[in-house]
Amino acid sequence: MLHHSDTPVSNALSNLLILTEIFSNLTCQHHIYACTLVSRSFFTTTIAILWRHPRIYKHRHFTLFASVLAQSQPNLQTTPTTLRPYATYVHDLDIGYLITLSTLNPSSLFLAFSHLPVLRFIDLRRCYLLNDDLLIHLATRCPSLCRLWLKHNPLTEIGALTAFTYMRELENLHVEDSTSWCTDAVMAHILISCPNLAYLNILGCTRITGISLAAVRSSRLKGLRCRHVGATSGNVVHEIMRCPTLEEVDFGSGIAVGRNDIMVMVEGSLRATKEARIETEEARKESRNGTLRWLEDDERLVLEGSRIHRLCLNLGEESTDEELLTALGTYGSTGGGRLRDLELRFWGPNVTERSLRGIVDMCFQGLRKLRLERWFAGANGDAALAQVLERCTGIEVLHLSECSFMGAALDAIAEHCAGRIVELRIEKMEVSEEALVRAVKASKGLRQLHLQYCRLSDAPLRELSGNRLKKLSFVCDELGAEGWAAVCGGCPWLEVLELGTITDVPRESLYLISNLRHLETFKCYDMSTYDSSLLFQLALWLPSLRSLVVCHADEWFINDLNKGIATDEQLGWDDPWDPIWGGNRNYREFERKWLVTGMPLVIVVRENEFTSLTSY
Numbered sequence: 001m002l003h004h005s006d007t008p009v010s011n012a013l014s015n016l017l018i019l020t021e022i023f024s025n026l027t028c029q030h031h032i033y034a035c036t037l038v039s040r041s042f043f044t045t046t047i048a049i050l051w052r053h054p055r056i057y058k059h060r061h062f063t064l065f066a067s068v069l070a071q072s073q074p075n076l077q078t079t080p081t082t083l084r085p086y087a088t089y090v091h092d093l094d095i096g097y098l099i100t101l102s103t104l105n106p107s108s109l110f111l112a113f114s115h116l117p118v119l120r121f122i123d124l125r126r127c128y129l130l131n132d133d134l135l136i137h138l139a140t141r142c143p144s145l146c147r148l149w150l151k152h153n154p155l156t157e158i159g160a161l162t163a164f165t166y167m168r169e170l171e172n173l174h175v176e177d178s179t180s181w182c183t184d185a186v187m188a189h190i191l192i193s194c195p196n197l198a199y200l201n202i203l204g205c206t207r208i209t210g211i212s213l214a215a216v217r218s219s220r221l222k223g224l225r226c227r228h229v230g231a232t233s234g235n236v237v238h239e240i241m242r243c244p245t246l247e248e249v250d251f252g253s254g255i256a257v258g259r260n261d262i263m264v265m266v267e268g269s270l271r272a273t274k275e276a277r278i279e280t281e282e283a284r285k286e287s288r289n290g291t292l293r294w295l296e297d298d299e300r301l302v303l304e305g306s307r308i309h310r311l312c313l314n315l316g317e318e319s320t321d322e323e324l325l326t327a328l329g330t331y332g333s334t335g336g337g338r339l340r341d342l343e344l345r346f347w348g349p350n351v352t353e354r355s356l357r358g359i360v361d362m363c364f365q366g367l368r369k370l371r372l373e374r375w376f377a378g379a380n381g382d383a384a385l386a387q388v389l390e391r392c393t394g395i396e397v398l399h400l401s402e403c404s405f406m407g408a409a410l411d412a413i414a415e416h417c418a419g420r421i422v423e424l425r426i427e428k429m430e431v432s433e434e435a436l437v438r439a440v441k442a443s444k445g446l447r448q449l450h451l452q453y454c455r456l457s458d459a460p461l462r463e464l465s466g467n468r469l470k471k472l473s474f475v476c477d478e479l480g481a482e483g484w485a486a487v488c489g490g491c492p493w494l495e496v497l498e499l500g501t502i503t504d505v506p507r508e509s510l511y512l513i514s515n516l517r518h519l520e521t522f523k524c525y526d527m528s529t530y531d532s533s534l535l536f537q538l539a540l541w542l543p544s545l546r547s548l549v550v551c552h553a554d555e556w557f558i559n560d561l562n563k564g565i566a567t568d569e570q571l572g573w574d575d576p577w578d579p580i581w582g583g584n585r586n587y588r589e590f591e592r593k594w595l596v597t598g599m600p601l602v603i604v605v606r607e608n609e610f611t612s613l614t615s616y
Contacts, residue, residue, distance in 0.1 A: 019045040027495075027518065028544045051089035055546065057097040059104065066108050069115035092121040099127035106134065113138045120144055125151035125176070132159025139166035151176040160186045170194045177204040187212035191219045199223040199248075210236030216243050223248035223310070248310035250343070310341035312371075317348035324351060325358040332362035339363055343371035343399075356384035360391040367392045371399035381405055386412035397423040407432035410439045418442035425450035436460050443467075451476055458483025465490035475500035475525065481509055488512035494519050495544075501526035510534070514541035521547040 023046050026032050035046045056062045072086040093116065098104055106129050113119075113134070119142040124130050130153045139145070146169055160181045164170075173190065175182050182205040190197065191212070200221055202208055209230035216224060217239045224246065226232075237251070308331045315324065324344075331337040342363065344355075359367065370388070375381060382405055389395060389412040398413070398421060410431060413421060421443045426436070433456055440449065441463040450473040451460065461474060461483040469491045474483075475498065484505045487497070494516050502510075503526055510530075513519075519542050527534065527550050539545055 016041065016045055020049070023049050027520075029546075030543050047084065048089045051086055053092040053094065054090060055094040057095065059098070059101075059108075062095065062098055062112070063105075063108055066112040066115075069112060072115070087115045088118055090116055090119060093119060094123065096123045096125065099124065099129065102128065104129060109134060110137060114141050116142050118144050121147035123149040124153060125149055127153055130155065132156055132162070135159060135163040136166070139163040144169055146170060147172040149174040149176075150178055153178060153181075155181040157181050157183055157186055161189050164190050165193050167194055169196055171196050172199045173197060174201040175203070175205060176201070179205060179207050183207045184209055184212035188215050191215050191221075195220070197221065201225040202227070202229055204228045206230050214239040216240045216246070219243060220245050222246065223250075225250040225312075245307070247307050248341075249308060250310070250312035251314050307338065309338045310343075311339060312343035312345075314345045315347055315351060318350070319348055320350045321352055321354040321358070324355045325362070328355075328358050328362035332359075333365035333367075334362045338366060340366050341369040341397075342367060343369075343373075345373040346375050353380045353384035356381065356388055359388050364392045366394065368394050369397035369399075370395055371397075371401075372403055373399075373401040375400075375403040375405070382408035385409040386416075389413060390416045393420075396420055399423075399425040399427075400429060401425070401427040403429055405429070405431070407435035410435035413439040414442035419445060422446060423448040423450075425452075426454060427452045429454055431456075433457065433459055437463055440464065447471070449473070458486075462486045467491060468493045470494065471496040473498040478504055480504050481506055484509060485512055488515050492516065492518070496521045498523040499525070503527070503529045510537070511541065513538065516542060518544050520544050521549075523547075523549045525551045527551070 019041065023032060023035060026035075026049075029050065032046050032050055036043045036050070054065065056065055069087045069090075072084065093112075099109075109129060114137070122138075122142075122145070130150075132155055135153075135155060136159065143166070145167060148167070148170060151174075155178070164186070173194070182202075184207065187202075187208055188211075190200075192215075197219065198221060200216075200223070202225065204227070206228065207230060208226075210232040213226065213229070213232060214236050221243055222245055224240065224243075225248075227250070240246070241249070311327075311331055313324075313327070328339075331339040333339065342359070359370070370392075372385075381403075385405055386408055389398075389409075395417065398417075400409075413424070414435075422445055424439070424443065424446060425448075427450070431454060436451075436456070437460050440446070440460045444466055446464075446467050446469055448471040449460075449464075449469060450471075452473060452475040454476050456476040458474070458476075458479050461472075461479070464472075464486055467490070470493060472487065472491060472494055473496075474487075477500075479499060479502060481504070484502065487494075489512065492515055495518055497516070497519055498521075502524055507530070522538065522542070522545065535548060535550070538548055
């Protein structure tokens with residue numbers, strides 16, 4: 001008889017590679033932390049996973065974090081004093097809330113950045129302490145940095161030019177509202193100095209013009225997103241589309257694509273395809289001559305047609321059906337293209353339902369995502385969209401915003417897309433509530449549902465039972481007791497929940513949210529009828545909660561909450577044995593419980609600042 005330690009299962013659980021694969025699929029940090037208490041092998045595996053993505057938003061925790069990193073890294077003067085190389089575990093560092101506070105000590109940031117050799121991603125939005133010296137220090141001491149997010153940072157043009165010289169491994173860069181330093185010279189330098197850059201997002205940088213954007217042609221970008229940038233022209237669009245590796249293009253707000261721009265865009269894509277075909281032919285000849293150069297994958301893509309698989313157009317007033325149909329014919333599956341994601345914003349009256357029917361003719365085979373915004377042209381729009389949903393059998397994601405579609409288009413979802421729609425977003429529209437209820441009820445495969453700024457009751461939410469919904473956003477007129485119970489009881493797999501208000505939910509029904517054991521983010525724009533003790537109760541009821549963002553008119557004790565000095569009087573627990581509000585607990589016990597596994601970040605803003613909730 002085999003001993004229990006010699007069984008195949010026990011042998012497998014002693015393999016660190018197998019354990020890493022298992023524990024990496026656990027989404028709840030509390031479950032991962034519990035695994036550290038099982039055995040030494042479990043601890044060795046899970047401690048690295050816990051440190052892989054640390055989230056810190058308290059000053060004393062960050063100071064301790066930085067000191068531990070310094071002790072775990074050997075140098076010429078000292079040897080590591082920790083048992084494990086914690087500095088090599090950290091891949092993503094989440095200090096997004098902490099860096100927005102002016103009380104943060106800059107020396108802590110310098111110390112932490114000095115000991116993160118394998119850091120791959122950091123979000124530095126609204127980091128007002130990020131000066132030129134700190135960014136250069138980050139670039140030089142974190143050579144593995146792949147993703148960087150910058151917004152509202154007090155940098156200079158000279159500092160940015162110096163820092164990006166060292167970011168050779170950068171793959172994804174997001175720059176937003178950075179007019180102080182993000183200029184044409186900096187952007188041209190980034191495209192040259194970062195050879196691995198694949199995705200570039202530029203938002204609200206008005207000093208970026210066509211001078212630097214034209215340099216995209218000679219880059220290796222796969223995705224480009226430009227919104228609210230400086231002056232551009234059709235020639236710039238033409239040069240951008242000549243980039244041979246470009247697959248995702250988003251000309252959003254600020255770049256209105258007119259009649260001539262669409263034609264030069266298509267011409268640029270065709271020219272890029274032709275140039276790539278010529279290069280492939282030359283590579284084939286060289287390979288036949290014995291040269292070790294063979295581009296089989298590139299050749300296959302060229303022969304298939306355009307590489308563009310995501311296209312977002314901000315159609316100007318001069319855009320017409322003919323030009324848009326030409327673009328769809330170039331990038332769509334009928335023309336040999338690979339277009340899978342299409343987003344159209346209509347700003348002129350010259351585009352009619354012919355363009356929607358053209359989606360059926362040109363893109364019916366490959367289209368997976370369809371987003372339409374500001375569609376008001378034509379009385380036959382519902383019938384045209386219904387035909388798109390019927391014929392384009394691959395559509396899984398549908399976004400409609402500020403459109404004039406009514407009930408017929410939503411009925412088409414229930415009739416033709418019930419088994420394949422996984423994401424549905426409807427914003428700022430006058431829709432038929434009955435048709436929307438039928439669509440939600442029929443779509444049992446929904447994973448994301450977003451209903452925002454529409455005149456709706458909570459009737460659609462009552463039809464969510466049986467879905468494996470992961471994200472739900474309901475920012476409409478009201479949410480009653482029935483809708484609350486339907487969400488909490490019928491969507492146990494929710495990870496993100498965004499609600500406009502819960503003021504009409506009875507106090508005795510709030511505990512139903514404890515059924516959402518996988519909820520990680522909870523946002524609510526109106527909690528005016530409840531006191532601040534609800535914040536603690538939500539954190540106690542939801543074991544996976546990582547972000548709690550709420551809006552309240554009164555001055556709650558949010559600063560004391562995140563600093564950890566709240567008292568029982570501030571919590572408002574008058575009855576210490578109240579079965580609904582958690583029993584006899586105090587803040588110190590609460591903080592000790594959440595210290596290691598990550599106490600949820602709580603952010604409270606005033607009612608007139610609720611738009612900032614979407615930034616977290």
